[in-house]
Amino acid sequence: MRKAGGWWRRKSTPAKVETYTRWSFHSFAVIEVLALAPTAGTVGSRMGVWLMLMVCVHAVVCGLTVSRALDWVRGRREQPVRLLWTLGAVSAATAVTSLVISGHGPGGDDVDSAAGGVFGVVLTYGAGVIALGVRSRRRVFATVGGFAAGAALVGFPLGVPALAALVSGVAVLFGGGFVAFAAAFSVWLLKAVYELDEARESRARLAVAEERLRFGRDLHDVMGRNLAVIALKSELAVQLARRGRPEAEEQMVEVQRIAQESQREVRDVVRGYREADLGVELTGAQGVLEAAGIRCEVSGEAAGLPVDVQSALGWVVREATTNVLRHGDAGRCAVDVRVTRECVVLKVENDGVAAPSGPGGSGLAGLRERLAAVDGTLEAGPVGDGVFRVVASVPLRVSEVMA
Known part of the structure; x- marks a missing residue:
């Protein structure tokens, strides 16, 4: 059985912001209905029911407009122009109906107050929601x-009366302006969060690409000259033969010697990547993670360990760093190395795990084989x-630890 709230933890940070924005505006529609519900009893049975029905229709159109407008902001659909005009028409019709009820319906201060509440709330919320679906500030102000x-x-x-009409206009101006500002700020924040997330992914991909380029340069430096010499000497041997x-x-014979030398040099290059120095790997992991916008803290001392132990733990650091970059939504990663007389323990811990992990993929299985x-x-x-934690432990003998 899944834990309560697991669906929320599985979402990325931008998705959480988007969900929060959507339901914030949807909750305004619910509040609109609940706040104006007493109108039906105050105005009268038939007129109150019709007015309340119009308020419910207005709330539903507002909720639908919020969903379509946010999808448009994210580029998932076209701008909901017709829906925006529909919301404006429904807002105007509901507001005018409330004024007609106030002027020609049952008398009393309660009726006037209820109708005025419907008038102000409907126009204020309608203006704010329409602001979600327009792009420029000039149109929002308009x-x-x-x-x-x-x-x-x-x-x-x-x-x-003129004074009451002026007060209504000023109230809608400030109320609608506040909701429109909240809508514009929410859209700006949502775009900024998605752009930052995309930038972080781009930095992670660039870090991987730079490592591949470095490996390519090393191979080119090793093989380029030797292959050119082999080609030249082979051509010379053909002419002599x-x-x-x-x-x-x-x-x-010289070609054979150069080929064997090239083999050894390629093995040395590959060995430099497969038998990594733990200290170099820790420094590289910290640089890659911080370049991807993830705060990384490295503690402990890796010097003096046997070469095979450093190679195995270096691969643990590489795989853990890759998992942090590729999975979840980490903001912090801590790497700790502890060496005792009996063993060396490497611990990598990061936050931002979207969901409980299973037994692990091929990467973790490969690490277990190396260890x-x-x-x-x-x-x-x-x-x-x-929070996700990887702990690797390797036993040591005192004689193995170099001074």
Whole structure:
């Protein structure tokens, strides 16, 4: 059975911000309905039911507009222009209906207060939600200003006093402006979070690409000159052999020697990557993670360990660093090396794990095989709320630890 809230922890940070933004505006629609529900009993049975029905329709259109507008902001669909106009029309119709009820419906201060509440809330929330679906600040200001001007002018044909109409317009201007500002800020924050997440992924990919380029340069430096010499001497040997010259055999012996030397040099290059120095790997991991926007803390001392132990633990650091970059949404990673008289323990711990991990993939299985070659063990798994830990332990003999 999944733990409560697991669906939230599995989301990335941008997805969490998007979900929070959506449901914040959806909750405004629910609050609108709940706050204006007493209107039905105050206004009267039939007129109150119709007005409440219009408020519910307005809330539903607002919620649908929020979803479509945020999808448009994320580039998942086209701008919901028709829906924006529909919301504006529903807002205007609901507001005018509330004014008609106030002027021509049942008398009483309670009815006027209830109708005025519907008038102000509907226009304020409608203007703010429409601001989610427009791009430029000029259009946002025009939307809020248009709603405020409409709130002030619509009352004159219905007999609303000039002062009351002016107060309504000012109230809608400030209320709608506040909601529109919140909408614009939410859109800006959502875009910024997604852009930062994409930038972090780009930095991680660049770090990997730089490592591949370095490996390619090393191979080019080793093989480029030797292959050119082999090609030249082989061509020379062919020409000498066609002329029956005994020097052709000497040239082919030289080609064989250069080829064997190239083999040794390639093995040295590959060995430099497969038998890594633990200190170099720790420094490289810290640089790659910090380049990807993940705060990395390295503690402990790796000097003086046997070469095979450093190679095995270096691979643990590489694989753990790769997992931090590729999985979850880490913001912090801690690497600790502890050497005692009996063993050396490497611990890598990071946050931002989206979901509890299974038994592990081929990467962890390969690490266990490497550690088994030096009688080491590996433990990996979640240890807390969104925290993942990898612990590698390798036994030592005192004579193995170099001074």
